[in-house]
Amino acid sequence: MLFEAEVNGKNYEVKVNEARQHWKVSIKEEDADWVNYEISKEDYQSLDNTISFIFENSSYLVDAVGSGTEYTVYTRGAYREVKIFNDEMLLHESLKSGSAMGDSDSLTSGMPGKIVEVFVKDGEEVTKDQPLIIMEAMKMENEMRASADGKVKSVNVKPGDNVESGQTLINFEQ
């Protein structure tokens, strides 16, 4: 899996692959060559809610706290904020922020895309987690579900429509 990352003002590309016995992590700092690390799973273990990480024979207790594409990594009393993301994570994040129905009374698109399918119609009662729309964005189809029980007031799009970021797709009754 390929990520872009930013730590302490520097940009990196990071490749992570999981093998049976180890993690393969390759890091490329801007303008530098790829550096490969093969980290035995023995040396990177989750224990007691922390990660015990033996890196080049230094033993670290690590806690990596993530929310979406941003992680804070704590170890040895120090910490770093690490931004790490790939296309899929960006998409997931934007959909998550776009499809919240709790505060607003509408479903909006988190990013530009194309409507593939619409499962509900005007006046329909929906329940939490019921699929509402499938939208294609960044070459992936993504299902958007109701975040709460409610009643559809109006569906503003139909399959095949191109939509902009922030566009209202469905209105709900208050």
Add this chain to the structure above:
Amino acid sequence: MMFKKVLIANRGEIAVRVIRSCREMGIQTVAVFSEADRNSLHVMLADEAYHIGPAPSVDSYLRIDKIIDVAKKSGADAVHPGYGFLSEKADFARALKKAGIVFIGPTAENIEAMGDKLASRELMKEAGVPTVPGSPGSIRDADEAVKASNKIGFPVIIKASAGGGGKGIRVVHDPKDLPSAFRACQSEGKNYFGDDRVFIERFIQNPKHIEVQVFGDTHGNVIHLFERECSVQRRHQKLIEEAPSISVPEKVRQQLGAVAVKAAQSISYIGAGTIEFIFDNNTKEFFFMEMNTRLQVEHPVTEMITGVDLVREQIQVAQGEKLSITQDEIQKNGHSIELRICAEDPITFIPSPGKIRLCRIPQGSFVRMDSYAYPGYEIPIHYDPMIGKLIAWGKNREECVARLQRALAEFMLTGVKSNIVLHKNILNHKKFLDGSYTTQFIDQEIADRDQQELFMFVDEKVFLISAAITAFKDNQSRDIPQYNTFSRWKNLARRDGLRR
């Protein structure tokens, strides 16, 4: 009288600290808490707990009326104020007395005598306690300035009485520079502030913060429990305290203790108090600054080197008992250092409230942690960012420092930023290790370090690799079927796409 129940009018680590001594003495404890503190450790540890109002301390921990109501309702015999909040409010001591409840602390008169910094300095001067030498009034001309400075002793600092922001202030080391510096201050004072009055004081070149723990009882006994050095400060707040001070020679130590006792006696002081001095590390002279009429944050280092439980002693004195020890019986043994652990950015010192994820507190021989932090605890934004104090004892300073370094290496606190890493740096710093540090230490030696330097204990790649593997796992465990449950073909194709 023996207390059966004590109310603790405080929160955080000090409330926990007081509860502990009460429990050891067989005294029931009553906690009070604000809305923001329902989940705070002192509420869980006390025998009883009462909600006293909204999060802001003016509406809760500073509400004398509410605290007295709870004290009455719960049947508490006495109130321990901790430090901060109401601990140095004479009104509180009076209101409790009126309500027939004992205030575990000095008398209202003691608090008032020391409450005003300038007035207390005059009071101490009269009692024969040394204060920073200075001109008694404003100085009119250069001749007078020379005379006054010779009496005070060089170096001196000339201050325009209205001066500030670096204007109207001159430090003079050489007497021959005095007349011109004096005239410069006088004219700056006049031009910038419209006031040409000028004062002269001794300039303390290598100032250290040295304080002496004193204790008085209601039977007229006053003792001291040696000094503490608290020169490691950021933003005028103490960060590291130790006892004894490495910079105080034995002879000066005796004088410090005697002077502190004299100061406390002069106001018939009752309970735990601290006399703060500014200490000139060049001349080894000390001058009275102020007296804190409460238990100090840094009291544990004194407990560690004397073996006296200061909170227990406070309670016994409040019960009307004599001090449990005499001056002759107090021995200092070894060395103790306390590190204040704060949820704050170690570089900017900006508080970092939030939820603690992991909290593994150091253990092992001669290490003590006074703290209210626990995993999952949300540090509220309303109060002090200090979540605890890491204290160690050693038979000498080197052993004590090594023990603290070891303890810091064990300390795991995540979810919030903390100054643990700052302490690691300080404990490795030459000037801290040789004891030559002054109150300027943080500003001059530490403050401009960047993260890179401060985080030298970690290989940078550890952060990145850990984040990458965690992000990878999070990505894999994300509920992918949620997007495409309808077609297995799409699902497979999609997974295939992801694998590429």
